[in-house]
Amino acid sequence: MILQALVDYYETLLANNKVAKQGWCQAKTAFALNLNIDGSLKGILTLKEEEERGKKKILVPSYRNVPQMVARSSGVSANFLCDNSKYMLGVDAEGSGKRVQECFEAAREKHLKILEFSNSPMAMAIKEFFRTWIPEEAIKNDKLQEIWEEITDGSNLIFTMDTNEAQNDEEIRIAWQNFLDQEEESKKGICLVTGKEGEIARIHSTIKGVQGAQSSGAALVSFNAPAFESYEKEQSYNAPVGKYAAFAYTTALNYLLAQKDYKFQFGDTTVVYWAEDGEEIYQDVFEWSIEPPKDNQETIKSIFQNLKKQRAIDLDGIELNVNQRFYILGLAPNAARLSVSFFYENSFGNILKNIQKHYYRMEMVRPSWEEREYLGVRGMLYETVNQNSKDKKPIPNLPGAVLKAILGNTKYPENLYSNSMIRIRAEQGRITWGRASIVKAYLIQNHHLQKGEMFVKLNEETNNTPYVLGRIFAVLESIQEEANPGINTTIRDKYFNSACANPASVFPILIKLKNSHIRKIERQTEWKKKYFEKSLTELTGKIIEFPKSLTLEEQGQFILGYYHQVQKRYEKREEE
Numbered sequence: 198m199i200l201q202a203l204v205d206y207y208e209t210l211l212a213n214n215k216v217a218k219q220g221w222c223q224a225k226t227a228f229a230l231n232l233n234i235d236g237s238l239k240g241i242l243t244l245k246e247e248e249e250r251g252k253k254k255i256l257v258p259s260y261r262n263v264p265q266m267v268a269r270s271s272g273v274s275a276n277f278l279c280d281n282s283k284y285m286l287g288v289d290a291e292g293s294g295k296r297v298q299e300c301f302e303a304a305r306e307k308h309l310k311i312l313e314f315s316n317s318p319m320a321m322a323i324k325e326f327f328r329t330w331i332p333e334e335a336i337k338n339d340k341l342q343e344i345w346e347e348i349t350d351g352s353n354l355i356f357t358m359d360t361n362e363a364q365n366d367e368e369i370r371i372a373w374q375n376f377l378d379q380e381e382e383s384k385k386g387i388c389l390v391t392g393k394e395g396e397i398a399r400i401h402s403t404i405k406g407v408q409g410a411q412s413s414g415a416a417l418v419s420f421n422a423p424a425f426e427s428y429e430k431e432q433s434y435n436a437p438v439g440k441y442a443a444f445a446y447t448t449a450l451n452y453l454l455a456q457k458d459y460k461f462q463f464g465d466t467t468v469v470y471w472a473e474d475g476e477e478i479y480q481d482v483f484e485w486s487i488e489p490p491k492d493n494q495e496t497i498k499s500i501f502q503n504l505k506k507q508r509a510i511d512l513d514g515i516e517l518n519v520n521q522r523f524y525i526l527g528l529a530p531n532a533a534r535l536s537v538s539f540f541y542e543n544s545f546g547n548i549l550k551n552i553q554k555h556y557y558r559m560e561m562v563r564p565s566w567e568e569r570e571y572l573g574v575r576g577m578l579y580e581t582v583n584q585n586s587k588d589k590k591p592i593p594n595l596p597g598a599v600l601k602a603i604l605g606n607t608k609y610p611e612n613l614y615s616n617s618m619i620r621i622r623a624e625q626g627r628i629t630w631g632r633a634s635i636v637k638a639y640l641i642q643n644h645h646l647q648k649g650e651m652f653v654k655l656n657e658e659t660n661n662t663p664y665v666l667g668r669i670f671a672v673l674e675s676i677q678e679e680a681n682p683g684i685n686t687t688i689r690d691k692y693f694n695s696a697c698a699n700p701a702s703v704f705p706i707l708i709k710l711k712n713s714h715i716r717k718i719e720r721q722t723e724w725k726k727k728y729f730e731k732s733l734t735e736l737t738g739k740i741i742e743f744p745k746s747l748t749l750e751e752q753g754q755f756i757l758g759y760y761h762q763v764q765k766r767y768e769k770r771e772e773e
Contacts, residue, residue: 236325287332
């Protein structure tokens with residue numbers, strides 16, 4: 198299903214001239230070897246372009262349409278017209294060793310073979326270059342010495358004759374196509390993707406751009422050991438994919454991963470997403486929905502309101518088709534391979550509706566300084582980790598599980614809730630807006646907590662015991678702070694965790710402490726004493742007895758009660 202969706206997307210991209218046809222690919226190129234007609238090196242041309250990275254502008258390699266590059270692991274295998282300095286010049290950062298010379302000889306052989314019958318000036322220059330270039334003398338070349346470190350850092354190089362690039366030479370393009378047509382035939386079979394009979398790809402091209410994977414690329418489909426083989430089928434013949442389908446899906450996936458605006462990182466998972474018709478507006482809206490920027494909250498709110506009222510979604514004069522098929526793919530690195538964290542497909546309208554339902558469950562009264570109305574997925578995951586640690590990545594597999602639950606409107610992973618609770622306990626009851634929202638959403642979706650606005654802010658009507666206990670704890674803390682202005686350590690720091698888990702053993706102690714605090718308040722302000730006593734009387738009247746223990750779900754309700762009561766206190770202070 199994944200490969201089929203990517204093949205379809207490739208065909209859409211090809212129709213829009215956004216990707217190369219079979220036998221070609223888009224590759225990052227940093228420099229061009231500018232040749233004279235006799236094959237001698239005239240100079241080095243930079244192909245780098247300016248790109249904004251934050252507030253800075255840096256030079257990065259530019260993309261070129263070049264002959265399809267080989268899938269390399271540890272062996273020597275040369276590309277045609279585009280490769281690194283080992284193959285194109287026979288040198289690396291340390292000079293020209295035995296291994297590097299082998300790379301250059303492989304490139305020499307390949308270029309001379311493909312261009313044997315080509316007689317264009319460009320083809321003749323390239324052939325003469327490979328016949329005459331001496332790698333051992335490269336380090337003495339003045340043109341190379343000037344940029345030695347840059348040109349030997351692994352970046353791709355191409356050939357030019359001034360402004361004419363070799364891969365654009367018509368005779369060379371014909372020679373390359375002839376080479377592809379004459380290649381040794383692969384085994385034939387039924388392609389698992391297209392269902393058509395044809396040549397099966399023995400090795401699939403690598404995928405680049407997944408964070409944590411090898412920079413040279415990693416395979417999505419590969420077999421390289423007898424233990425993974427069956428019925429004497431070697432390598433990718435174990436999962437027969439036609440050469441066309443293999444090229445198409447790898448090209449489409451590499452295209453998606455190269456689009457920085459349309460991919461994001463969740464922990465160790467790289468997520469890409471696309472609409473079936475290739476329109477980028479759907480990608481924009483999805484990204485805004487799943488990770489709402491601070492300055493775009495109103496746009497998202499408007500989209501959700503239109504969805505709720507079953508109105509058309511119009512952005513910049515473009516009406517979105519809610520029936521548009523939309524795909525989300527999560528990839529994680531695994532040695533030299535990639536693993537699929539998740540894959541989700543649905544209509545764009547259903548995806549947006551499910552995201553909207555998630556935000557409805559997450560709705561929570563927030564501090565006055567909090568500008569965001571919607572907490573994105575990355576923000577949710579951030580709440581589950583120690584924010585003082587160097588590595589702020591959530592536990593493996595959690596990002597994918599959370600995103601999948603949101604997209605499919607299914608139960609949240611247990612780890613989302615348990616890790617949020619762990620952080621609250623570790624920080625002695627520090628309940629952020631994000632953590633309170635997670636607790637509420639989890640209890641609604643996974644344990645059928647009463648839905649709606651009842652638990653968005655303080656619910657003064659409910660008699661839910663854990664919730665009321667959380668409110669009581671917040672009031673007791675307020676009494677302590679009122680009696681001791683500027684106190685650094687409150688009962689929250691010492692008693693929150695135990696009060697949340699075992700109320701019966703802790704609340705009697707807190708009540709005794711309260712009595713001394715009340716007497717102190719009475720000496721200062723009589724009406725405040727009456728206010729606090731009235732509040733406590735009303736709250737304690739809602740419970741029959743202090744429970745010996747609270748379940749993990751009940752502890753979440755306790756946390757909500759505490760958070761809501763604290764936020765209510767802050768609201769009153771702001772009004773005053």
